[in-house]
Amino acid sequence: MSDKRRVYEKDYLPYIVRYGKATGWLAVALSFGPAVVLAVIYGVLPPSAAVFAAFIAMASAVGINWFVEPISYFPIIGVAGTYLAFISGNISNLRIPAAAIAQKVAGVEPGTTEGNIVATLGMAVSVVINIAILTIGVFAGNSILVRLPEHILEAFDYLLPALFGAIFVQFALMRLKLAPIALGIALSLTLAVNAGWFNFLPGRPTYLITLGAVFGTIAIATSMHKREARRD
Amino acid sequence: MEYIQIANSTPMWIAAGVAIALVMFQALIFARKSYNTGKTIGMTDTQMKSAMKSAMITSVGPSLVILTGLLSLLVTVGGPMAWMRLSFIGSVMFELMAVGFGAEAVGVNLGAGDAMTQVAFASAVWTMILGSIGWIVFSTLTADKMASVQDRFLKGDTSLLKIIPVAAMLGSFGSLVSGHLVALNKNTVAAISGGLIMAIVVQLAEKKELKWLKEWGLAIALFGGMIVAAIL
Structure with missing residues (x-):
């Protein structure tokens, strides 16, 4: 084991896991804060049957993502990123882009010791910026929103598609052979889901697209890599 | 009392603020540890400052998009909940769905x-909380274990460590972008451009070795x- 790897595994990771777990469980507890305030200070408590019914509705709509997302993002964001991103949310639209650009600018590769550390740094910065902007926004409130012309607000709808396209290309340039395969899998699964081939599954099975594309691409990349290694 | 007065009351702001402070705290200690570890393993200050x-x-950009979502959520659930929910795990779509299910469960x-x-x-409020802790609980429980699952999959072949994250990126962003590509509307234009x-x-x-452009x-x-x- 190299010295770098030893520092990462014996010092960095244990620290991250210890604080990641502590902050994770604390986050679960603190997220109930507003519900406790409503019950204790204002005496408003919804009937438990209603909460249960609403929870079941949510679980059937998004429940599969509680498991699918942490698993399929793990190979990208690693241990520290998982603790960070699944508290702060906004993973694909903010955390991963920040991590990716940080790695690119620092000139480190994803998956290496340096890459993991820089990705965590980038994600942590994005949390701070995100919270700062939301905090200013929520206190300045609607006064900003009403002053913005309608067409500017509409234009914001196109920012995410542009972001997804740009990130895909950034990584496509790193693996030119793999990119068309990944996009091919994703596009065919998207068309199949849209055509209703998977309607026998509960909810709208868009998670199949992510699962299939992520693990399909990993499988193909692994076998391509092994074949190349054997040839060398 | 009108619900919106409770929703925008000081105790609710405090409950939300405490939860957000935790997210901020986690990001700051992760950033500090990553920065220090980066220096220990030989990365330069310039490299890491540039990454940050x-x-x-x-x-x-993405934070501004989230802000427009926050402002639309604010109308229904008040400032504190909108502020907290979008700084915590969750997205506008998810929260609006939770609000809809939660209210519907009591006949509204x-x-x-x-x-x-x-x-x-x-x-x-209960539905938003219960619907989202699944992500935090599952990822807090499994983040460190997923690392050992990945190690077992690699079987000591660390060269794969550089390939898997990129493959996973191409798969997940391929699936995010393909939804916009098959839509054949302005989102498609945004994604491609x-x-x-x-x-x-x-x-x-x-x-041209342009650091600012990177x-x-x-x-x-x-x-x-x-x-x-x-x-267009």
Whole structure:
């Protein structure tokens, strides 16, 4: 084991896991804060049957993502990123882009010791910026929103598609052979889901697209890599 | 008392603020540890400061999109809940769905124009919380274990460590972008032009060794793609 790897595994990771777990469980507890305030200070408590019914509705709509997302993002964001991103949310639209650009600018590769550390740094910065902007926004409130012309607000709808396209290309340039395969899998699964081939599954099975594309691409990349290694 | 007065009351602001402070705290200690470890393993201050700067620049655009979502959520659930929910795990779509299910469970149909009541608001709050802790619980329980699953999969072949994250990125962003590609509307234009601009910017930045262009690259691509789609 190299010295770098030893520092990462014996010092960095244990620290991250210890604080990641502590902050994770604390986050679960603190997220109930507003519900406790409503019950204790204002005496408003919804009937438990209603909460249960609403929870079941949510679980059937998004429940599969509680498991699918942490698993399929793990190979990208690693241990520290998982603790960070699944508290702060906004993973694909903010955390991963920040991590990716940080790695690119620092000139480190994803998956290496340096890459993991820089990705965590980038994600942590994005949390701070995100919270700062939301905090200013929520206190300045609607006064900003009403002053913005309608067409500017509409234009914001196109920012995410542009972001997804740009990130895909950034990584496509790193693996030119793999990119068309990944996009091919994703596009065919998207068309199949849209055509209703998977309607026998509960909810709208868009998670199949992510699962299939992520693990399909990993499988193909692994076998391509092994074949190349054997040839060398 | 009107529900919205409770929703915007000081105790609710405090409960939300405490939860957000935890997210901020986690990001800060992770950033500090990553920075220090980075130095220990031989990364330079310039490398890491540049990475942080680029993550900062890149975070602004997506954060503004989240802010517009926050302002739309604010109308229904008040400032504190909107502020907290979008700084915590969750997204506008998810939260609006949770509010809808939560209110509906006590017989208030917001979509049909029913007015929100205190109990419906409380039910919505519980639904937002219970619907989202699944992500935090699962990822807090499994983050460190997923690392050992990945190690077992690699079987000591660490060269795969550089390939898997990129493959996973291509798969997940391929699936995010393919939804917009098959839509054949302005989102498609945004996705493609975001990707094209990124390709040009990355090549240019690398050929001419332009550090500032590397740092601003993703921001240019996502705003550029957005503007092209809005104008066309």
